[in-house]
Amino acid sequence: MSKRLSTDFYCRDVLEVAPDLLGKILVRCLPDGSSIRAYITEVEAYRGTDDLGCHASKGKTKRNKVMFDHGGLVYVYLIYGMYWMFNVVTSVYGDPQAVLVRGVTSANGPGKLTRLFQIDGSFYGENLEASSRIWIEDNGLKPSYTTTPRIGIDYAGPYWSMVPWRFLVAASEASLHENEALRNGVVAHKK
DNA sequence: GGGACGATTGAA
DNA sequence: TCAATCGTCCCA
Numbered sequence: 001m002s003k004r005l006s007t008d009f010y011c012r013d014v015l016e017v018a019p020d021l022l023g024k025i026l027v028r029c030l031p032d033g034s035s036i037r038a039y040i041t042e043v044e045a046y047r048g049t050d051d052l053g054c055h056a057s058k059g060k061t062k063r064n065k066v067m068f069d070h071g072g073l074v075y076v077y078l079i080y081g082m083y084w085m086f087n088v089v090t091s092v093y094g095d096p097q098a099v100l101v102r103g104v105t106s107a108n109g110p111g112k113l114t115r116l117f118q119i120d121g122s123f124y125g126e127n128l129e130a131s132s133r134i135w136i137e138d139n140g141l142k143p144s145y146t147t148t149p150r151i152g153i154d155y156a157g158p159y160w161s162m163v164p165w166r167f168l169v170a171a172s173e174a175s176l177h178e179n180e181a182l183r184n185g186v187v188a189h190k191k
Numbered sequence: 192g193g194g195a196c197g198a199t200t201g202a203a
Numbered sequence: 204t205c206a207a208t209c210g211t212c213c214c215a
Contacts, residue, residue: 054198055198077198078197079199080196080197080199080200082199083199087198100198102198110199112199151199152197156198
């Protein structure tokens with residue numbers, strides 16, 4: 001049985017929350033009553049006003065203001081005029097940080113993820129502890145992971161564009177399934 | 192008010 | 204390699 005993550009989970013430094021989100025379950029309840037669930041497999045950390053890759057480096061604006069609020073809120077924005085990016089705000093009030101969720105087991109890119117989960121601008125500021133249409137659950141999985149520089153932020157300069165703040169579940173699905181099997185006490189059969 | 196530009200994706 | 208597509212942000 002998995003349990004919904006509460007606000008205090010998110011009110012920590014983004015470099016702790018980001019890797020901790022790997023293996024968690026993103027849950028979306030649709031208007032028709034059905035729901036979509038998938039394991040989070042890829043995330044990126046954006047950390048404060050010093051981080052030139054972070055939207056908050058330009059100061060507080062209409063678009064990014066929710067990042068300056070407390071953790072556990074949803075930060076979504078439109079990119080390239082057609083894709084919504086789904087982020088989770090972390091840390092405490094006044095410390096702008098967020099985790100970009102780039103992939104789950106059923107969608108391998110941030111734009112494809114929001115399209116599949118039907119997440120749009122109406123989710124701006126949504127509270128993940130209280131919302132009845134989107135939240136994240138802990139299933140007890142702690143998959144191993146690797147890191148790389150963040151994607152698509154060359155403009156952030158040689159340092160910030162190379163910081164290894166992209167976190168990926170090792171071996172992606174295979175690792176998740178193996179971890180889940182272990183949690184359930186099931187022997188994983190490998191070829 | 193005008194123009195440049197994306198934390199992307201999919202097709203050529 | 205490149206177009207799609209539009210809200211936000213910066214400058215005037």
